[in-house]
Amino acid sequence: DTGVSQDPRHKITKRGQNVTxxxxxxxxHNRLYWYRQxxxxxxxxxxxxxNEAQLEKSRLLSDRFSAERPKGSFSTxxxxxxxxxxxxxxxxxxxxxxxxxxxxxxxxxxxx
Amino acid sequence: xxEVEQSPQNLTAQEGEFITINCSxxxxxxxxxxLQQHPGGGIVSLFMLSSGKKKHGRLIATINIQExxxxxxxxxxxxxxxxxYICAVRNRDDKIIFGKGTRLHILP
Numbered sequence: 526d527t528g529v530s531q532d533p534r535h536k537i538t539k540r541g542q543n544v545t546x547x548x549x550x551x552x553x554h555n556r557l558y559w560y561r562q563x564x565x566x567x568x569x570x571x572x573x574x575x576n577e578a579q580l581e582k583s584r585l586l587s588d589r590f591s592a593e594r595p596k597g598s599f600s601t602x603x604x605x606x607x608x609x610x611x612x613x614x615x616x617x618x619x620x621x622x623x624x625x626x627x628x629x630x631x632x633x634x635x636x637x
Numbered sequence: 638x639x640e641v642e643q644s645p646q647n648l649t650a651q652e653g654e655f656i657t658i659n660c661s662x663x664x665x666x667x668x669x670x671x672l673q674q675h676p677g678g679g680i681v682s683l684f685m686l687s688s689g690k691k692k693h694g695r696l697i698a699t700i701n702i703q704e705x706x707x708x709x710x711x712x713x714x715x716x717x718x719x720x721x722y723i724c725a726v727r728n729r730d731d732k733i734i735f736g737k738g739t740r741l742h743i744l745p
Contacts, residue, residue: 568735570734570735616680626670627682
């Protein structure tokens with residue numbers, strides 16, 4: 526297992542377009558987290574999953590954002606009708622029970 | 638008020654100095670993480686603590702559950718230690734909440 530992987534690493538999109546990011550957690554990790562990080566700030570919580578169940582969704586996540594983890598393994602984060610304010614690093618993390626959290630390298634989104 | 642507060646926000650020190658970064662939190666937790674983030678975004682877990690103290694090389698992390706406070710210490714600091722250090726807590730629902738990070742710059 527090579528750790529948490531995120532795809533793509535970088536995405537440049539025009540305002541108004543839809544984008545989808547993917548996170549592959551460490552195998553058998555039951556918890557999967559999505560965060561957003563803007564320059565100079567700490568990661569902000571977006572949502573997290575226990576297996577396929579979405580446990581909580583931050584109020585930061587407008588209706589344009591949706592996340593899924595259909596089979597309890599990989600997860601996708603979709604942003605519809607992107608805005609310039611969506612430009613950020615989107616981070617994924619996974620854990621199994623109360624163990625170390627492992628982080629992906631992130632997907633850097635630039636909306637032009 | 639943020640649930641996880643770190644201080645200082647920025648720290649510049651000379652090579653060799655002893656570094657302390659502090660973290661205070663206001664929620665009940667099951668564990669606390671210290672993380673390191675280098676330019677480019679990748680986050681690496683340094684420690685996970687639920688009590689006491691842990692040491693790894695020149696890094697030491699302590700936690701006081703009663704006072705809801707943790708510290709990360711770096712002994713004999715080196716320019717390669719320059720990075721952002723982030724404190725994150727796991728609340729009772731296992732949600733990970735991050736501090737804003739401390740930007741450390743070690744001068745040669």
